[in-house]
Amino acid sequence: MAYETLIVETRGNVGLITLNRPQALNALNSTVLKELKHAYADFHADEAIGAIVLTGSERAFAAGADIKEMQPLQFADIYKAEYISGWDEIAKARKPVIAAVSGFALGGGCELAMMCDFIIASETAKFGQPEITLGVIPGMGGSQRLTRMVGKSKAMDMVLTGRMMDAAEAERAGLVSRVVAPERLLDEALEAAAKIASLSQPSVLMAKEAVNRALETTLEEGLRFERRLFHSLFATEDQKEGMAAFIEKRKPAFKHR
Numbered sequence: 001m002a003y004e005t006l007i008v009e010t011r012g013n014v015g016l017i018t019l020n021r022p023q024a025l026n027a028l029n030s031t032v033l034k035e036l037k038h039a040y041a042d043f044h045a046d047e048a049i050g051a052i053v054l055t056g057s058e059r060a061f062a063a064g065a066d067i068k069e070m071q072p073l074q075f076a077d078i079y080k081a082e083y084i085s086g087w088d089e090i091a092k093a094r095k096p097v098i099a100a101v102s103g104f105a106l107g108g109g110c111e112l113a114m115m116c117d118f119i120i121a122s123e124t125a126k127f128g129q130p131e132i133t134l135g136v137i138p139g140m141g142g143s144q145r146l147t148r149m150v151g152k153s154k155a156m157d158m159v160l161t162g163r164m165m166d167a168a169e170a171e172r173a174g175l176v177s178r179v180v181a182p183e184r185l186l187d188e189a190l191e192a193a194a195k196i197a198s199l200s201q202p203s204v205l206m207a208k209e210a211v212n213r214a215l216e217t218t219l220e221e222g223l224r225f226e227r228r229l230f231h232s233l234f235a236t237e238d239q240k241e242g243m244a245a246f247i248e249k250r251k252p253a254f255k256h257r
C-alpha cells in the first residue's frame, strides 16, 4: 500500500509507524485512520513482528483530530455513522504498541497515545485535551482513559481548562512511563520494542491482556484471570526454556517469538 499520511517501516522485528502530515502537525483525519488500520493489520499478520512503535515528528506527535475536516460535520450524520468508532480497532491492537511522543500530543493525538500500551516521551512533549476550547469534549476516549491514568482531579483540570501538561508533569502524573532527551526518543522506543519482540510472544500477549484487564474488572476477578494465564504458560515450551536458561546461566532460545 502507498501511504499518504504515514511512513511505515520495519526495524528488525519491530514495526515502526510515523505519522506524516507535517503541514497539519499530524492532525488525525479519516485518511490517517484508514492507513493506520492497514498498517496495524499488516504488522499483526506478520509473524516476524513482535511489537510496534508509533511516533510523529519532533514538533508534534499529533495536534489532535483534523479541525478543518470536522468543522462542517452534522450531528445526525456522525451519530448515524458512529463517527470515531473506527478507532476502537486501533485501541484493541493485540501486539504491544509503544507511543514515542515528541512535541504536541493534543486532543485526538493525546487520545491516540493513550490507546497505546505505554508512552515514552521526549522532554519536549506536551499533552492536552483542549477540545473544550473548540466547543466540544474529548471524543476518542480522553475523558475515560486520562481519568484512569492520572486520576480525576488532574483529568478534570485538563479536560475543563484545555491546558497542556509538559513531559515532566505527565511522568509525575503517570501518563507517560519514561521521559528522555529528544535525540534519544526513537532509539529508546525501538530498543524497548525490540526487547519485547525478543521474548516469548504468548507470554507477551498474555501480559498485555492481564494488565489491560485490571482496568476493566474487580481485583478478585483480575487476580483470577492473571492466575489462569500464569498457570497456562506452564503448558508452553518457552516457560521450560526460559527457566532452564536462567538455571544454566545462558540466554533463552524462545521458540514462539
Ligand SMILES: CCCCCCCCCCCCC[C@H](O)CC(=O)SCCNC(=O)CCNC(=O)[C@H](O)C(C)(C)COP(=O)(O)OP(=O)(O)OC[C@H]1O[C@@H](n2cnc3c(N)ncnc32)[C@H](O)[C@@H]1OP(=O)(O)O
Binding pocket: 023, 024, 025, 027, 028, 029, 030, 033, 063, 064, 065, 066, 067, 068, 083, 084, 086, 104, 106, 107, 108, 109, 111, 130, 131, 134, 137, 138, 139, 140, 142
Ligand atoms: C468514516 C471514518 C471517519 C473517521 C474519522 C476520524 C477522524 C479523526 C478522529 C476524530 C476524533 C475526535 C475526537 C477528538 O477528541 C477531538 C479533537 O482532537 S479536537 C482537536 C484538538 N486539538 C487542538 O485543539 C489543537 C489545535 N492546534 C493548536 O492549538 C495549535 O496548532 C498548536 C498545536 C498549539 C500549535 O500552534 P502553532 O505552533 O501556532 O502552529 P499553528 O497553529 O500555526 O499550526 C500549524 C499548522 O497546523 C494546522 N493544525 C494544527 N492543529 C490542527 C488540527 N488539530 N487540525 C487541523 N489543522 C491543524 C494549523 O491550522 C496550521 O496550518 P495552516 O493554517 O498554516 O495551514
